[in-house]
Amino acid sequence: DTEVTQTPKHLVMGMTNKKSLKCEQHMGHRAMYWYKQKAKKPPELMFVYSYEKLSINESVPSRFSPECPNSSLLNLHLHALQPEDSALYLCASSQDSGLREWRGDTQYFGPGTRLTVL
Amino acid sequence: DAKTTQPNSMESNEEEPVHLPCNHSTISGTDYIHWYRQLPSQGPEYVIHGLTSNVNNRMASLAIAEDRKSSTLILHRATLRDAAVYYCILRGGSGNTPLVFGKGTRLSVIA
Numbered sequence: 001d002t003e004v005t006q007t008p009k010h011l012v013m014g015m016t017n018k019k020s021l022k023c024e025q026h027m028g029h030r031a032m033y034w035y036k037q038k039a040k041k042p043p044e045l046m047f048v049y050s051y052e053k054l055s056i057n058e059s060v061p062s063r064f065s066p067e068c069p070n071s072s073l074l075n076l077h078l079h080a081l082q083p084e085d086s087a088l089y090l091c092a093s094s095q096d097s098g099l100r101e102w103r104g105d106t107q108y109f110g111p112g113t114r115l116t117v118l
Numbered sequence: 119d120a121k122t123t124q125p126n127s128m129e130s131n132e133e134e135p136v137h138l139p140c141n142h143s144t145i146s147g148t149d150y151i152h153w154y155r156q157l158p159s160q161g162p163e164y165v166i167h168g169l170t171s172n173v174n175n176r177m178a179s180l181a182i183a184e185d186r187k188s189s190t191l192i193l194h195r196a197t198l199r200d201a202a203v204y205y206c207i208l209r210g211g212s213g214n215t216p217l218v219f220g221k222g223t224r225l226s227v228i229a
Contacts, residue, residue, distance in 0.1 A: 004161075031214035042205065042219035043162065050214040090161050096214045106152070107217055109161030 006091050006110035014118050015081060021113045023074040023091030031096035032074040033107065034066060037088040049074060050096055081117045088112040122206045127224040130196045138191040138223055140206030145186050149210040153180065153191045154217070155202040162205065162219075165191065201227045 004025045013019050023032065030051050035043035048056035049068040057066075063085075065077040074091055092107045123141040130136040142151065152167040166173055166180045168189075173180045179192040193200055205222040209215055 033216055042203075042221060043217075045216045045218070048214055048216050055214060056216065092161075092217075094214065106164040106167065107154075107162075109163065112161050 004091055004093055004108050004110035006089075006113050008113060009111070010114045010116075012116045012118065013078065013081065015083070017081075018077070018079045020078065021076040021089055021091075021115075023076075023110055024072055025093040025108070026072055027093065027095075027108065028071075029093035029095055029108070030071060031094045031105075032068060033092040033094075034074070034076055035090040035092065037090060037112070039087075043090055047076075078115075081115075083117050086115055086117045088114050122208060122220050124204070124206055124220065124223045126221065127226065129226045129228060130193075132198060132227055132229050133195050136193040136196045136200070136225065138193070138204050138206075138225065139188065140190070141188045142206070142208055143187045145208055146210060149208040151180065151182060151186075151189050152207045152209050152217070153178070154205045154207065154219075155200075156205070156222075157199075157202045162217075165204070167209075196225075196227045198227050198229060201225055 007022045032049045034046040036046050037043040045058050046060045047066045052068045063080045067075040090112045091110045094105045094107045150167050150169050153165040154162040155165050156162040166175050166178050168180045168182055181190045203222040203224050205219050207217050
């Protein structure tokens with residue numbers, strides 16, 4: 001099973017709402033990622049988790065709050081978003097082998113959650 | 119991060135080979151060359167990667183220049199399903215090093 005699943009597929013929320021995006025993988029990967037992609041632009045990294053610990057936060061505003069409750073799950077909690085946060089949110093995972101075993105690990109992406117903030 | 123340069127767009131006829139170029143003149147000795155593609159309304163998907171030698175898999179071939187300053191992704195017979203944005207990405211470090219996407223090449227395939 002080489003699948004990364006993301007729910008929901010689409011989400012519409014108001015600026016005062018609180019919602020969460022969910023990502024799941026069962027490939028035994030220990031690195032998980034959130035990317036944001038605006039229309040006609042490449043994906044941009046938001047967060048990286050390695051062994052359930054946050055290792056990279058690309059200066060993302062605090063209205064985005066990631067959580068990695070276990071090695072298979074990654075959540076992105078959303079609160080007080082702005083209309084400009086409307087985008088496709090992509091989750092990805094990879095093996096996270098150590099430097100000694102580095103073989104150019106590939107990343108597997110989910111289909112994304114299309115978020116619209118009104 | 120070392121940068122890559124790709125043409126903004128390319129066009130191909132169906133069932134013909136496609137050569138997608140990528141320049142990466144500042145590549146370091148430990149950087150792998152990765153190619154991903156993103157079909158319309160989908161997340162990116164892995165295509166192929168290599169370090170120094172040419173690589174083949176069921177999807178494509180990767181030809182790497184001897185000095186590693188450029189590479190070419192080769193789709194042997196383009197189909198309509200290959201219409202996508204193709205990203206050439208350099209990746210070093212370890213298994214949790216994220217991908218840094220450039221603008222990519224938008225490939226159109228004409229029936």
